Amino acid sequence: MMAEEAAEEHEGDLDAFLDKFRGPQRYEGAFGPDTWEQEFDKIPMFMKTAPSEIDSEQHPDLACLQSIIFDEEQIPEAQATTYKNEGNDYFKEKDYKKAVISYTEGLKKKCSDQDLNAMLLTNRAAAQFYLGNCRSALNDAIAARKLKPDHLKAIVRGALCHLELKHFREALTWCEEGLKIDPTEKKLLETRIKADRLKRTEERDLRKAKLQEKKELSQKEALLKAIRDRNIKLSLASSEDDSKIATDLGEMSLEGFSSGNITGAKVSLDENGSLTWPVLFLYPEHGQTDFIAAFHEESRFIDHLMVMFEELPPWDIEKKYFPSELELYYEDEERAEIYQMDTQATLLEALQQRRYFVKTGTPTFLVLVKLSPFSKNYFLRKKVHRL
Known part of the structure; x- marks a missing residue:
């Protein structure tokens, strides 16, 4: 009998507890039905975009998270890798300016991992290329190859930069060097065909221009001789040729x-x-x-x-x-x-x-x-x- 009474008393307490959630009461601090997305975006781990300037008083959680990610006590390789990953994320979002900044910060760590540095330079070259800064991109590709001569991505990026800058011979040279490493690299094969076609066109146009220039010079010389032979005088300074x-x-x-x-x-x-x-x-x-x-x-x-x-x-x-x-x-x-x-x-x-x-x-x-x-x-x- 005592057990039954205890069970009934416990059931009553449970009903009373559940009744608290059946009414209009709302859990303190709960997300609103209309504003939950905005409130969710305030949580550092779920932010879509971070504030441009992080104030530790306004965003203490975010400041704490950033200090963990970019901890200066980490070894340079770890810090450089973190910046590389951050730059890659920006690159995927097509925010190439921020990607360049991140890769640059990674290079500033001057880590001893040359493969990592070559990757940072190559990635920054890609971001600069999409920003239209082909010369800066080419310089990064060249620097990456100095660290890692067989870095295929750097070779591809350099070939594309040379093509964009109308350095057709150089583009072909980079393509040939890259294809020695990977004869099936599609981008290099395409770039080589295009660079060769444009180089031939440029050389043809140059030959035509030289022939035309030679023809015009010959015509001018004949014209001047005809004027001289007639004793016609031109009112130009005698010092001019x-x-x-x-x-x-x-x-x-x-x-x-x-x-x-x-x-x-x-x-x-x-x-x-x-x-x-x-x-x-x-x-x-x-x-x-x-x-x-x-x-x-x-x-x-x-x-x-x-x-x-x-x-x-x-x-x-x-x-x-x-x-x-x-x-x-x-x-x-x-x-x-x-x-x-x-x-x-x-x-x-x-x-x-x-x-x-x-x-x-x-x-x-x-x-x-x-x-x-x-x-x-x-x-x-x-x-x-x-x-």
Whole structure:
């Protein structure tokens, strides 16, 4: 009877204890149904991301855990390994900047394990590569190979860096060295094919560029000889060499005048040995120009003037620019003198004048209306040599 009473009393105590959990009471410190994820993330072991700065008062548990992981009393190899693992985690998360920092910290421990140091350098090279820092990545790969010449991952990373930097020969060399270690390394096989193709393309383009350069130089020399043979003078400093003169033949100056598009026009030597020049006509009375991109040296000025003024230009309000009423001049800037040219003359005859100098590759002539008030005033302060 006493046993039954004791059992009933114990059962009553258990019911009373369980009743405490059936009511609205809640365990003190329990996670809330809506905030449990945020609260769970505050526990160091389950944090998804650690705070950038760890305060021991705000995060005592995390500070304690970090001190265990990075215990300075550990041997350098252990510390370096810890940083390597941390860097690998960052690398997997594609946080390459933090990965570089972790690998760098591991290298700072200067442990005696050269394999570990080579691995830290190779891993940092990979992170730098994905950050676009190919030269830094290559330096790490080279350093890793100094510690461990047959480190295949370092060789692969170095080959990829050379390829990215367009060092195709070096990329091929690294690939060949790596394939001696592992002839089946897929990344090296792919890189070798790509580097070889790009190297051949680069060499082909270089050959083409050299041939083109040689051809252009030959053309310039022939052009310069043709100009010399005609006793045409170029207004460039006598100290400048022939190649510089030939280069400058296509340059033009139109300061102070409006004109059309004359880009790219330059003197040329045709297959018959004749010269064709870009020629500029200036109309100082109106600040206007006419430009002939290809004026054959045997062509007469009057023939071009007849075409240009077949219809009077809109700026000729007074309607006086008739070919028969036009006069042609060129200026000797050194002496501040002006010389008249016969409009019936050819371009070659003009260029062979004793005081004519071709400036920046473009023969230039002044066109004025005969006996016009502007012409009279224009010549007042200059010495004019008329026909």
